[in-house]
Amino acid sequence: MARGKTQIKRIEDATTRQVTFSKRRKGLLKKAFELSVLCDAEVALIIFSPSGKLYEFSSSSATSTIERYQKSIKNRPTSKQMDLERLQHFEEEVAIQRKKIELLEETTRKLLGDGLDSSSIDELQQVERQLERSLSIIRSRKILLFCERINQLKEEGKILRKKNAELREKYEERQLELSIGQQFSSLEQVKEVETQLFIGLPNR
Template identity: 55%
Template sequence: MVRGKTQMRRIENATSRQVTFSKRRNGLLKKAFELSVLCDAEVALVVFSPRGKLYEFASSSMQETIQRYQRRMKDVQTDRTLVEQNMQHLKHEAADMAQKIELLEVTKRKLLGEGLGSCTFEELQQIEHQLERSVSSVRAKKMQVFREQIEKLKQKEKALATENEILCEKQGLNSRKESNEERQNEPCPESNENSDVETKLVIGPPEGRIKRAQQK
């Protein structure tokens, strides 16, 4: 016969309620004992009957287990308190950051010339002074950038001038070398003069040469 499912509600019949309590109490105590033995767990069980009678089970010492539980609950309560305090602190910080962001947005709009209708004369003067300081800072930064660029260009100019001098020296050496080679390749003047000297050769017997010489 299949056992029906017990409804989870108070048993109205007193006798049935007492019988059910006894059975389930014994089963609960047995399960607590098995849990402590099988899993090496520290178990403490306290049950009060409807008439106020105490039933308990402890795997070691009921008092030590209760004290341990109280310490643990105190630590948990402390942790919860710390967590709540941290949450409150974070909420306050978030609210402060939101206000600062809103103020910065308003200041930004005013610096851009927006929303100036509600500004007083003193606020307008403060905005003007702030803009003047900002412009001065921007100009100083711009001049610094210009000076750095000019210095870089001067250094580049020096490097190019040095490179140009080296190239000119190399070109001069090559020109002198070519002129020397051209001089070496020119014909010697003495050889030209010797080649221009007229040679008079006389062909014939000696007497004929003497007569021609006397006639001259």
């Protein structure tokens, strides 16, 4: 028979409460031991009974585990510190991106010929090299597009010539059919010419 679900609240009966404590304590200590052995974890368990009696389990030393825990708590950043660190990191990223944007805007202005009055010779030469590289890329791209367009027009020309040859061939076949038809029509007319034969003198 299945055991009913235990309601989680304080047990009022002292005897029942003591029995439950004893059973749960043993189970908890057993689970702590299994966890330390199976997972190679450092486990320290401290229990005080309602009467104040101490029960403990430690996979190594409870004192060293507690010291380690206290050090970890001290070094662990609080949620507020973590929020401040994230905010600081975000502000740094924003500052970096803002500098990049400003640099790009300045470079764009110089490439368009604005803001060159305060530029040194080295900066002007750098802008000139950038423009030359850009022009080279643009020319290469334009030549590539021209070549692609020329090849496309050549293919279209081949298709048009092929269609033109097919149409010419059909036209010549049609002309030949019409010529043959006209010849047959002429022969039929010659056959259908009526011939009258008169005997004697013609009528006046």
